[in-house]
Amino acid sequence: MYVNKRDVTEWQAILSIRNVTCSRGGDYTCRVNNSDGKVHNKSTSLSVRRLPSAPTLSIYPIVETLTINNPNCSAGNLGYYPAMTFVWTLTEENGIETNFSPTQITSVKSSNTQTCTTSGSSVLDAQRYSGGSWNNSLLCCKLTDPTTGQVVKADCKKVYTLPANYCTGYNDDFRYYPYEPCNTYVQCHDNYVYFNYCNDLFCINPVTKRCDIPKTS
Secondary structure, three states, X not given: OOOOOOOOOOOOOOOOOOOOOXXXXXXXXXXXXXXXXXXXXXXXXXXXXXXXXXXXXXXXXXEOOOOOXXXXXXXXXXXXXXXXXXXXXXXXXXXXXXXXOHHHEEEEEEEEOOOOEEEEEEEEOXXXXXXXXXXXXXXXXXXXXXXXXXXEEEEEEEEOEEOOOOOOOOOOEEEOOOOOOOOEEEEEXXXXXXXXXXXXXXXXXXXXXXXXXXXXX
């Protein structure tokens, strides 16, 4: 941008940026020179930021010490400049909160410089849900600003587990799954727990052992 002003001692130039994209970030310099050949420069930096959206936490049905499927957290928008960091916490039934070690967390991120977004996912190594502190606890996947440590967005879900001996003494038999979602049920075989599911329109009926109760919501 070039501005030519004569016979004035003070003036102001404004640079307007429309259709802001990530490529607009960088160093900007305002240069002023007069008829005496004097040149004055003033520079500043512009950072393009984008706030993150809430993540989505997914938890599979769990049998303590046996289930190998780990909790997964996905985020279509982790924010931009900076991108948020995944942090996992578990609040036990007695109120004690545990922050999981980064060695138990595997995260993947991908940035798009056109839309100023970073997407990603994170998997928590739950170590087969051992330790006896998982049932009726609250598991949270938090998006944390790496520069301040502040939690910006989070998704938390209740965790319910079945004991490892839930199918002991049962063979080729149906057992009721006492937690949500209601379309989940247990099939026991050789003392092992196998999770089965009705379709998304029905809940399992513990009396008839059939998927014949319509979902209400």
